[in-house]
Amino acid sequence: AQRVTQPEKLLSVFKGAPVELKCNYSYSGSPELFWYVQYSRQRLQLLLRHISRESIKGFTADLNKGETSFHLKKPFAQEEDSAMYYCALSGGGTSYGKLTFGQGTILTVHP
């Protein structure tokens, strides 16, 4: 069974501070990991995926297979980063459509 755990429901930081949103997963094969973000009154949208190894809006995430983690990081948080963040896992192959989401972390960046 696949599972995604986001241990923090709420995370508050001040503008300019580093931020790390934690994500741990459980999956027996080689998963693909994603971070989705939902800004206030907007749709859920893809932020980044581990395969692309991109930095989106200053955010990065590294897949650590040993620790089964995919933490999202940003060195200097901005107020516009305030949103709900979901970590998600796909088993890949014929299961790309089936995303397993974590419970989400609400990030608040204070001025």
Add this chain to the structure above:
Amino acid sequence: EAGVTQSPTHLIKTRGQQATLRCSPISGHTSVYWYQQALGLGLQFLLWYDEGEERNRGNFPPRFSGRQFPNYSSELNVNALELEDSALYLCASSRRGGREYTEAFFGQGTRLTVV
């Protein structure tokens, strides 16, 4: 380009009734996914349709069903509604499901309330 559209935005039903939720994917997308976001339970995968066929199903009872039409739009039907079916139902679409990754784009959701 129009995004994924869902209708209705809100739906109120009585326990035991049936609910029908609709989703129009982005033009050119053949895969449609349904997710349930119930309070305290997070986003849970419901169904995945691609090219008119059900490709995968989440851990939901059979009274949750759906279909995909030739124009790739989709319906989600929930029969014999129960109070715990109250949730936000999200639809997403992508160009093609299956063996390679394609980004899924989400709609705004339908808020179903069962009273």
